[in-house]
Amino acid sequence: MNVLIDTDVDFDDYMAMLYLLKHPDIKVDGISVTGTGDAHLSHGLRNVSNMLTLTGNPKDLTIPVVKGFNSPLRYSNTFPGSERQAADDHYDAAFPFTNPHQVHMDAIPFLAEYLLSTKEPVTLLCIGGGTTWGNFLDYAEKNRPLASAIQDKVERVVMMGGNLTKEFVEPGAEGNIQPTLEAPPCYTNKVAEWNIFIDPLGAQKIIQSKLNLTLVALNATQQVPITSHFVEALAQxxxxxxxxxxxxxxxDSIAPGIGDYLDFWDPLAASVITNPELITTTSFPIRVEQTLNEENDTSGQILIDETNGTFVEVALSADAEATYINYLNIISGDNVTI
Known part of the structure; x- marks a missing residue:
C-alpha cells in the first residue's frame, strides 16, 4: 500500500511515522511537514529527514521530505512555546546519524507531480492538521487535471483530529486545548482538538473535499492511553x-503525561491504515466551526450539521489491547507480548 504522510512532528507523530516505515505492507512515498503545529518548519524538516536513519533501510533515506507552510489558512493559533521547543529539539533523543539526503522541495509542486504521475492509488495520513492539504486543495481547484487526479488517486484519507462532544454523541469527548500543560491563557476554547484548532479552515477543506475520509477523533484515542506498561514493553x-x-x-516534556493525559493519538491513526478493525466508526454529516469568539471560543469544534455538513466516518471507539500488540509487533518486527 502506498502512503503519503503530513506531519507536524510531535512525539506521537514519530510513533506513527515509524510504524508505517517499518510495516512490511506499506511504502511511504513522501512526507510533508507543516510548520503550523508542534515543530517549527525548518526544525521539523531536518528532524523528519534524520528520523529516516532509524529504520536501517537505506532506501528510506531518500524518501522525499517536503516543505509545507509556516502559517495556517485561518487565525494564528499556536502550541505553547515550551512544547514547540521540545519538538524542535526532538525531545533530546538521538538519531543514529545525519541523513545526507536533505533536499526539501515545496509540498505543492511535489504533491502535484506525484499525483499526476503515479499509477497506484495512495492513502493519505494527516497527523499535522489541515494546513498543507487545505492549501493543496485550493491550488488544485485551478488545475482540472490535478483536481481529477486527487479524486482518482487518493483512495483514502485517515486524519487524526477533532472530537464530538456529548452534545452529539455518548460518550462524548471534550476538547484538549485547556488540559495542555502551559496552555496559552488567552485560549478560552474548551471544545476543540489541537490539530483542528490550529487551522479550522484547512481541516474544513479536507472534510468537504468529498475524499474517502476517516476522522480518528479524541472519542476513540482517549480509549487508548499511553500507559507505563506499554512504555515498558516498548523499551524491551x-x-x-x-x-x-x-x-x-x-x-522531561513527555514523561509526566504517561498514564495521565497522553493518548495514542497519531499512532492509532497510522495503525488504522493497516488494521481498520481496531476502531469502530459511524458516518456523520460534519463541519468545522469557523467563527472565533475570544471570550467563549468554539472555533475548530466538530459539529454534526444535517444541512451543511459532509458525511465522513468518525472513529468513536478503539480496541486498546489489540492496538498496543499490533503496534509493538510492527516496531519489533516480531511477535511480542504485553
Missing part, C-alpha cells in the same frame, strides 16, 4: 526505532 525492543521512541517518551 532492541532496535534503533524502539530505542528512539523510548527516549522520546522518557523526556
Amino acid at each position: 525492543i532492541e532496535n534503533n526505532s524502539a530505542r528512539f521512541l523510548t527516549q522520546v517518551l522518557a523526556s
